[in-house]
Amino acid sequence: MIVGMAMTVLAALGVSAASVPPAHAAQVITDIAYAPAQPSGSKGHLLDLYLPSTGITPRPLLIWHSGSAWTSDNGKEGADEIAAVFNPLGFAVAGVSVRSSGQATFPAQVHDIKGAIRWLRANAATYQLDPNRFAIMGDSSGGWLTEMATFSGGVTALEGTVGTTGVSSNVQVGLAFYSPTDFLQMNAQNLPTGGLDHNSPASPESLLVGCPIQTCPDKVAQANPMTYVDANDPPLLFLHGQADFLVPHGQSVLLYNRIKAQCGTGTFVSVPGADHMKVQIMDPAHYGTETVRTTTGCGETVGTGTLNATWANFATFLRGGLKLGTSCEVTYSTGVWNGAFNGSVVIRNTGTTPISGWTVTWTWSGNQQITSAWNATVTQTGAQVVARDAGHNSYIGPGSSQSLGFSATATGTNDIPAQFKVNNLACTRVPA
Numbered sequence: 001m002i003v004g005m006a007m008t009v010l011a012a013l014g015v016s017a018a019s020v021p022p023a024h025a026a027q028v029i030t031d032i033a034y035a036p037a038q039p040s041g042s043k044g045h046l047l048d049l050y051l052p053s054t055g056i057t058p059r060p061l062l063i064w065h066s067g068s069a070w071t072s073d074n075g076k077e078g079a080d081e082i083a084a085v086f087n088p089l090g091f092a093v094a095g096v097s098v099r100s101s102g103q104a105t106f107p108a109q110v111h112d113i114k115g116a117i118r119w120l121r122a123n124a125a126t127y128q129l130d131p132n133r134f135a136i137m138g139d140s141s142g143g144w145l146t147e148m149a150t151f152s153g154g155v156t157a158l159e160g161t162v163g164t165t166g167v168s169s170n171v172q173v174g175l176a177f178y179s180p181t182d183f184l185q186m187n188a189q190n191l192p193t194g195g196l197d198h199n200s201p202a203s204p205e206s207l208l209v210g211c212p213i214q215t216c217p218d219k220v221a222q223a224n225p226m227t228y229v230d231a232n233d234p235p236l237l238f239l240h241g242q243a244d245f246l247v248p249h250g251q252s253v254l255l256y257n258r259i260k261a262q263c264g265t266g267t268f269v270s271v272p273g274a275d276h277m278k279v280q281i282m283d284p285a286h287y288g289t290e291t292v293r294t295t296t297g298c299g300e301t302v303g304t305g306t307l308n309a310t311w312a313n314f315a316t317f318l319r320g321g322l323k324l325g326t327s328c329e330v331t332y333s334t335g336v337w338n339g340a341f342n343g344s345v346v347i348r349n350t351g352t353t354p355i356s357g358w359t360v361t362w363t364w365s366g367n368q369q370i371t372s373a374w375n376a377t378v379t380q381t382g383a384q385v386v387a388r389d390a391g392h393n394s395y396i397g398p399g400s401s402q403s404l405g406f407s408a409t410a411t412g413t414n415d416i417p418a419q420f421k422v423n424n425l426a427c428t429r430v431p432a
Contacts, residue, residue: 055090067140111160173321
């Protein structure tokens with residue numbers, strides 16, 4: 001009975017109640033079948049898409065899966081709340097469901113998320129998604145699924161044949177909240193005040209793998225995200241509360257140590273006093289107290305309070321992993337003659353991660369009309385201008401810059417545009 005109650009608590013903490021679709025979404029498409037239902041009538045092969053009304057296309061995509069201790073086949077719930085944050089930033093959001101442990105045991109859940117990723121990538125053009133910029137996020141068992149998808153790119157045994165095949169299931173960056181990793185060590189890592197009996201035949205972990213976990217260590221190892229960590233994995237940001245009663249904080253400690261040992265790229269935010277809920281992980285009362293460990297290329301930095309658990313910081317991390325840019329400056333200059341002018345736009349990457357592929361947007365305040373351009377493909381609709389890199393100049397390393405030029409006509413005022421954005425990120429304008 002106690003285990004059953006605990007599983008119910010896990011599900012309640014991981015799954016948000018459905019709410020009204022966000023007003024900022026230009027289009028919300030629900031219950032898309034990325035593969036046939038299995039078993040019939042189940043919801044584990046459905047996804048919802050939230051497409052923003054703002055930003056450039058093609059759009060980066062953030063995939064969300066809500067935790068439930070693997071007991072629910074409706075993990076796409078809660079994606080509306082994620083879309084409320086990320087749609088205004090130009091991200092499309094996909095809420096993805098996978099089969100529950102009662103419907104299929106591991107590795108079915110990983111096969112499902114990979115099937116959904118393949119479907120989304122195969123249909124990227126239809127929904128104006130950028131197939132090279134897929135991020136994934138989840139909490140609890142959804143965090144576990146996030147880590148499995150992030151680390152197991154190219155692992156044939158976990159690919160499966162669910163739905164669309166022949167398309168990459170890789171993601172480019174992951175973000176996970178309080179996820180389990182090594183099931184066999186969970187009981188030993190429980191808080192001194194107690195925790196779940198993860199070794200029980202009826203524990204969430206045992207039900208996932210289809211056997212009492214201590215009796216089938218080989219299968220448990222296959223379900224351990226750490227098994228697949230190597231130096232070539234995408235970056236992962238993961239957060240865990242030190243007072244987590246349901247999934248021990250030590251599970252993320254193990255993962256961080258594994259990433260560091262493999263010379264991978266990861267950032268681990270350890271939050272004192274936080275239990276197994278995003279609201280506690282993100283509680284402003286903890287700002288400035290988190291221990292933040294970052295490892296990349298076998299190096300490590302450790303700080304206190306250097307990364308607060310805020311949506312703004314999460315968005316910055318995801319943008320960096322997707323190589324969209326996290327900070328930029330633009331220098332704009334013109335040379336004017338009768339009724340016409342030449343313009344130059346210099347983009348400087350002031351962030352710490354590269355920009356790979358860029359689009360600059362701005363809006364004129366007058367009657368300017370671009371007639372030709374170089375070092376970019378430029379289109380204008382009304383007063384809005386969209387300039388995309390020319391291919392040869394698509395990469396802007398940290399501290400580096402690229403430029404574009406254009407000729408235009410103008411009548412009346414010819415003021416400098418009020419704002420320039422690079423990949424939907426507002427840049428600081430620097431005087432010429």
